[in-house]
Amino acid sequence: MKQIKLFDPAIGNNEKKVVNKILKSGFWASGSGTGYVQKFEEKFNDYIGSKSCVAVNSGTAALHLALNLENVKNKEVILPSLSFVSTAHAILYNGGKPIFVDVNPETLCIDPEEIEKAITKKTSVILPVHFGGMACDMSKISKISKEHNITIIEDAAHAVGTKSLNKKIGRHGKYVCFSFHPVKNLAMPNGGAITINEEKFLHSTNFLKSMRWCGISNRKGTKYDITNLGWNFYMNELSAGIGIEQLKKLDKNNIKRKNIAKRYSEELDIETKMKFQKDCSYHIFWIQVKNREQFMIKMKEEEIETGIHYLPIHKMSFYKKFSKKLQITEDVAKKIVSLPIHPNLSEKDITRIIKSVNKFM
Ligand SMILES: Cc1ncc(COP(=O)(O)O)c(C=O)c1O
Structure with missing residues (x-):
């Protein structure tokens, strides 16, 4: 009897061809994100309809960086407990405190009423997870975020292609974090992205790009400066090449x-x-x-x-x-x-x- 796998990335000849091409080119990585990484960012940004997109090497890194931008140190971040552990780790990496709340039994997405109950003076971010690809009740969550002036950062690791996350239909979070782990709907060896939906937050793009590559900035030829303690979170060319093919289908x-x-x-x-x-x-x-x-x-x-x-x-x-x-x-x-x-x-x-x-x- 044939074994039926729980997850199985859908790859074809085009992914194999692009991997071969990149292997032969000898250009496998650029921390600053040129080549296929840049192309992937443009195409994914277009697909989501966001204002900008920064590719990284995992969904975990995307959450880590997005929360870093919000400066959650000693502040509270509201999230569901029913998620992969990265959702909570990303808060701790940044010195924040995870406040777990319950989910809606029908969707298993975070329950907006429970969010409301958990808000305190220290709440800085609401971090909903679109569980299984089902969008959270973002109109209610957005209303809460506006009333209390709290940022929304979305964990959309499960939700690549969920239409209501597309800007053209409805967008809500300041930053939306995606994962392109091999089991995800858009599969890469590893990868992730942060999309920014609003013009007024576009200035974060360069900071994110610097932080994903060790804090490097102001590059001029072979010279550069270090302006922050960044990480080594950049996406590699092989992942980006595969991602471009995956995005097409x-x-x-x-x-x-x-x-x-x-x-x-x-x-x-x-x-x-x-x-x-x-x-x-x-x-x-x-x-x-x-x-x-x-x-x-x-x-x-x-x-x-x-x-x-x-x-x-x-x-x-x-x-x-x-x-x-x-x-x-x-x-x-x-x-x-x-x-x-x-x-x-x-x-x-x-x-x-x-x-x-x-x-x-
Ligand atoms: C809900 C959720 N958040 C975050 C992540 C982290 O993504 P990655 O594995 O790409 O780091 C995952 C991945 O499994 C996930 O399912």
Whole structure:
């Protein structure tokens, strides 16, 4: 029986060709972001409809830099606990304090009412995560941010191609952080980006570019100055070359993901599962099952890989001191399972997954 993977990057000949070309060129990296990196930034900026885009080497680095710009030191940042740990790490890297709040049980995105309750004089940033590619309730979150004068930085690691994050339809955060990790909808060996949506924040672009490459600025030929303690976060040419090819087929691949999600939402005999929504880019499709361990073993015996996204961050040893009771997150975290959802799945594979899930329910 063929193994069905949980994640599987959709690559073709064009990715192979561009990798070969870059390998042969001998030009694999430029910290300042010329060549393919610059091209990727232009194309992604165009795709999102943002005002500027700075490419980096991971979603983690994107969050790290965006929060650095806001200077969250000794301030509070509100986030969901149901996320990859980078969302919280990025706050600690910058000396901020993560304030975990609960999620909406229907979408598993941060609950705006819980955000409101968590605001204090020290709140500096709201950091929503568009869980599984489903956009958070950004109109409510934006309203809260305006009323309390708090910045929004979005973790859109799951949401490359979620249409409501596109400027032409609606944009909300000061900075939007993307990940191009190999399992993401736009896959690279590693990569990430920060997009800036508003003209008035455009001045941050040069600072971000300097910070992603060791604080280098004022380059003139071979001479430069160091104006800040930056990091080595720049994107390499190979990732950017692959990213340009991935971007060309992103919408087509996201439609494939949506079609799979539609079948899952209609054909899975499960009470609690991810809803079907046209705007969602379906990086993840989640279901909730009572006997998760048994269920995952049985799926594995059927050669179908499943996953858990996520074990909540506030329950991790390292985050103990920031922990508090988050009822919905904790209930969900005991039952949540991710099913395969990627463009390499055939109709036959999807039918096999649905039949297996229904058999074990
Ligand atoms: C919600 C979320 N935020 C941030 C990240 C970090 O992205 P990266 O792995 O590219 O550093 C991820 C990646 O898995 C993620 O899922």
